[in-house]
Amino acid sequence: MSNLIKSQLLPAERTAIQQLLQTAMSQTVLKSKPYTAYITRKTPSAMLFLIDQSGSMDTEIVFQGQTTTKAQAVALTLNTLLDEILNRCNREGELREYFQIGIIGYGNQDTDAYSAWQGALEGKAFVRMSQLRDHYLSMTQTTVEQTIRGRVTVSQKPLREWITPQSGGLTPMKAALELAADWLEQWIVALEDKDCYPPIVINITDGEATDGDDTELLQAARRIKTLHTADGNVLLLNVHLSDTEHTPVLFPQKSNDLPEDNYAQLLYRMSSEMPAIYNTDIAHLTQKDLRGAYTGMAFNANIKALVSFLQIGTTTSMGRTK
Amino acid sequence: MNIQVFFSNIRPQLIHHLSLANDEICAAIAWFTDQAIAEVLMKSAQKGVKVSLIVENDEINHQSRIDYQTLQQHGIQIIWANVLTGGKMHHKFCVIDRKKVLWGSYNWTYGGAIYNKENLSIVEDDPNLAQLFLEEFNQLLNEFGPKITENLQQELINKTQEWRLAIQLIEAEIAYLQQQKSDYETIIEQYYYQLKSTLGDLLLRHLSLKTEWAKREAELTVKNQDKQRYEGYRAEYERVNAQLSQAKEVVELDKDTEKKLKKMYREAIVLGHPDKFMHDPAKQQKAQAIATELIAAYQRRDLSKVTEIWQLLKNGTAFGIDWSESKNEDDWQKIYTRLRLRRDDLLREIALLEVDEIMVIYRQIGNFEKHFSDLRIQLEQDIKNLEKQLKTR
Numbered sequence: 001m002s003n004l005i006k007s008q009l010l011p012a013e014r015t016a017i018q019q020l021l022q023t024a025m026s027q028t029v030l031k032s033k034p035y036t037a038y039i040t041r042k043t044p045s046a047m048l049f050l051i052d053q054s055g056s057m058d059t060e061i062v063f064q065g066q067t068t069t070k071a072q073a074v075a076l077t078l079n080t081l082l083d084e085i086l087n088r089c090n091r092e093g094e095l096r097e098y099f100q101i102g103i104i105g106y107g108n109q110d111t112d113a114y115s116a117w118q119g120a121l122e123g124k125a126f127v128r129m130s131q132l133r134d135h136y137l138s139m140t141q142t143t144v145e146q147t148i149r150g151r152v153t154v155s156q157k158p159l160r161e162w163i164t165p166q167s168g169g170l171t172p173m174k175a176a177l178e179l180a181a182d183w184l185e186q187w188i189v190a191l192e193d194k195d196c197y198p199p200i201v202i203n204i205t206d207g208e209a210t211d212g213d214d215t216e217l218l219q220a221a222r223r224i225k226t227l228h229t230a231d232g233n234v235l236l237l238n239v240h241l242s243d244t245e246h247t248p249v250l251f252p253q254k255s256n257d258l259p260e261d262n263y264a265q266l267l268y269r270m271s272s273e274m275p276a277i278y279n280t281d282i283a284h285l286t287q288k289d290l291r292g293a294y295t296g297m298a299f300n301a302n303i304k305a306l307v308s309f310l311q312i313g314t315t316t317s318m319g320r321t322k
Numbered sequence: 323m324n325i326q327v328f329f330s331n332i333r334p335q336l337i338h339h340l341s342l343a344n345d346e347i348c349a350a351i352a353w354f355t356d357q358a359i360a361e362v363l364m365k366s367a368q369k370g371v372k373v374s375l376i377v378e379n380d381e382i383n384h385q386s387r388i389d390y391q392t393l394q395q396h397g398i399q400i401i402w403a404n405v406l407t408g409g410k411m412h413h414k415f416c417v418i419d420r421k422k423v424l425w426g427s428y429n430w431t432y433g434g435a436i437y438n439k440e441n442l443s444i445v446e447d448d449p450n451l452a453q454l455f456l457e458e459f460n461q462l463l464n465e466f467g468p469k470i471t472e473n474l475q476q477e478l479i480n481k482t483q484e485w486r487l488a489i490q491l492i493e494a495e496i497a498y499l500q501q502q503k504s505d506y507e508t509i510i511e512q513y514y515y516q517l518k519s520t521l522g523d524l525l526l527r528h529l530s531l532k533t534e535w536a537k538r539e540a541e542l543t544v545k546n547q548d549k550q551r552y553e554g555y556r557a558e559y560e561r562v563n564a565q566l567s568q569a570k571e572v573v574e575l576d577k578d579t580e581k582k583l584k585k586m587y588r589e590a591i592v593l594g595h596p597d598k599f600m601h602d603p604a605k606q607q608k609a610q611a612i613a614t615e616l617i618a619a620y621q622r623r624d625l626s627k628v629t630e631i632w633q634l635l636k637n638g639t640a641f642g643i644d645w646s647e648s649k650n651e652d653d654w655q656k657i658y659t660r661l662r663l664r665r666d667d668l669l670r671e672i673a674l675l676e677v678d679e680i681m682v683i684y685r686q687i688g689n690f691e692k693h694f695s696d697l698r699i700q701l702e703q704d705i706k707n708l709e710k711q712l713k714t715r
Binding site: 215218219222225233254269270272273292293295 | 539
C-alpha cells in the first residue's frame with residue numbers, strides 16, 4: 001500500500017482523504033489495551049522521520065572524536081539506524097516487510113516540507129523494506145567504537161547511505177508536521193481497519209519553527225497525535241539537538257523536568273506521552289523510576305543522546321515483530 | 323465557736339449536712355441502720371467524696387436493712403469495731419470536710435429518729451475542733467481498721483477509687499480536647515464564610531477559567547496527564563463550590579458569654595459521653611444523638627441550646643457512669659480503653675486540624691484579612707492571565 005501514498009497532495013485530494021479518514025477513524029475503535037498488536041508482514045507498522053535541514057544544521061560539533069556538522073551527524077545516525085532496521089527485518093534469509101519508512105525534510109532553501117529521499121527513491125513518501133534494500137545511494141565506511149572486555153576498540157565498518165547531509169534556509173517545521181499528517185492519514189485510510197501497531201513519528205530539529213506560532217505548531221502536532229489505528233494513537237516524538245554543553249533532558253515526566261524555556265515547553269506539549277511498554281527501556285536509560293508517564297522528547301540532546309533516544313523510539317516496536 | 327444544739331428534728335439536720343460534704347466524711351457511729359442516711363452517703367461517694375465509717379460489730383448493725391456490701395461497692399470504707407475489753411465503740415460523731423463536726427447522743431438509726439430523747443451538736447467551721455475528733459477517729463482506725471495485706475475488700479475499694487480517678491481525668495481531658503477541636507472547626511467555618519462573602523465569586527471565576535484552560539490544553543496535547551489535570555480542576559471547582567455554598571455565618575460572642583458557653587459545653591460532654599454506655603446500646607445511641615446535637619449547638623455558638631442540653635444531662639440520672647453497679651477489673655478496663663481511644667482520636671483529629679492551611683494562617687496572624695487581601699490580588703492577576711491565554715488560543 002505504501003507506494004500508493006502520495007508525498008504531495010492536491011487540495012481536492014486532501015479533501016477526499018479527509019472524508020475517507022473520517023469514515024475510517026469512526027469505524028476503527030481503539031482497543032482497551034492499546035499498543036499490544038504484533039508487527040507482522042500482514043500488519044506492518046510505519047516510522048516517519050522529520051529532519052530539520054535548515055541553515056543552522058551546518059553548525060560544527062564534535063562527534064565520536066571528530067569535528068563534523070550537525071547535518072552530517074544526523075545523516076550518519078539516520079543511515080546507521082536504517083541499516084540496523086533493515087538488518088533486523090532479515091529473518092531466516094529473507095527480508096520481511098515489517099515497516100514502511102518515510103523521511104520528511106524541512107529547510108534546505110525550500111519554504112515547504114518535502115520527501116527527503118534521494119536517488120531512485122526521490123519524491124516517495126513511505127518506502128518498503130525491499131525498496132530500502134535495493135536503492136541506497138552509496139556504500140561508505142564508518143568508524144565504530146566498541147567496548148570489548150573494558151577496552152575500547154575502533155574499527156571500520158561498511159555502511160549503506162540513503163541520505164546525505166543537507167542544510168540551508170529557514171525551519172518550516174509546521175509544514176513538516178502537516179505533511180507528516182497528510183502521509184499518515186493516507187496510510188491509515190489504506191489500512192482498512194487492520195490491527196496495526198501505530199506509526200511512530202520522530203522529529204529531529206535544532207531550532208524554533210519559522211513558519212508558525214505555538215498554537216499553530218500544537219494544532220499540527222495534534223493532527224498527528226489524534227490519528228490512530230485500532231491498536232493506539234500515532235506517537236509523536238521530538239528531539240531538540242543542541243551544540244551547547246547543557247545536560248540533555250530525555251523523556252521528561254513533567255514539564256518541570258525541563259528548563260523554563262518557551263521552546264522546551266512547546267516541544268513538551270507537542271510530544272506524545274509514551275505508552276507503558278516503553279517504560280522499562282526509558283527508565284533504564286534515564287535512571288528514573290517507572291511511575292508516571294514519560295513524554296517522548298529530548299531537549300538539549302547531543303548526538304549520543306539522539307542515538308539513545310532513537311534506539312528506544314524504534315527498538316521497542318522492532319521487538320514487537322513476529 | 324458557733325455551736326448549734328438540736329433536741330428535735332435531728333434527722334433532717336444530719337441529712338442536710340451530710341449531703342453538703344465536698345471532700346470527706348469520717349464518722350464513728352455505734353449503730354447505723356437508717357437507709358436514708360446510707361443513700362445520702364452513697365450519693366456523696368458518687369460525687370467523689372471519700373466516706374469512712376466506723377460502726378460497732380454487733381447484731382443490731384448486722385441485721386439492719388442496710389446492705390453494707392453495696393456501700394463498699396460505692397467506695398465507702400466500712401470498719402467494724404470489736405472492743406476487746408468487752409465495752410463498745412459507743413461514739414456518735416461525724417467530721418465533714420475536716421472542719422465541720424456533728425456529735426451527740428444520736429445514733430444513725432430509726433429508733434434514734436422516732437422514739438428516743440436525743441441531742442445533736444453541730445459546729446460548722448472549726449478545723450481545730452475537727453482535728454481533735456479526727457485524732458480519735460484515726461486511733462479507732464488503727465485499732466479496728468484493715469491490716470492492708472489481709473484485706474482484699476479494701477483493695478477492691480482502692481481499685482475502684484483509682485479507676486474512678488483515672489476515668490474522671492480522662493473525661494476531663496476529652497471534654498477539653500473536644501472543645502478545642504470544635505473551636506478549630508469553628509475557625510475554619512468562619513474562614514469559609516468570610517471567603518465566600520469576600521472572594522467567593524472571584525474564586526469560582528478563577529477556578530472555572532483554570533478548568534477551561536486545562537480542558538483546552540488537554541484537547542491540544544492529547545496527553546493523559548493533561549486530561550487528568552483537567553479532571554482534577556473540574557473536581558476542585560465542584561468541591562469548592564459545594565464548600566462555599568454550605569458555609570454558614572459564625573456568631574461572635576462577647577468574652578463572658580464565650581467563656582460560659584465553653585464551660586457548659588465541656589461539662590455537658592463529660593455528662594453525656596457516649597463511650598460511657600458501652601454496656602447499654604440503647605443508652606449509648608441516645609447519648610450519641612445528644613452529643614451530635616451538642617456539638618452542632620456549640621459550633622453555632624448557641625448558648626441557650628447548649629445550656630438546655632447541659633441541664634437535661636445534669637437532671638437525668640440516666641447519664642453518667644453508674645458507680646453503684648458492681649464492676650470488675652475487666653469492665654473498668656473496657657470503659658477506660660474506650661475513653662482512651664476516643665481521646666487518641668481527638669488528639670489525631672486536632673493534630674490534623676493544626677496543620678490545616680487555614681489554621682496555620684490563623685495562628686500566624688489571628689485573622690484572615692491580610693490573607694484575603696493577598697489572595698484577592700493574586701486571584702485577580704491569575705484571572706487576567708488566564709483570560710489573556712484563553713483569548714489567544
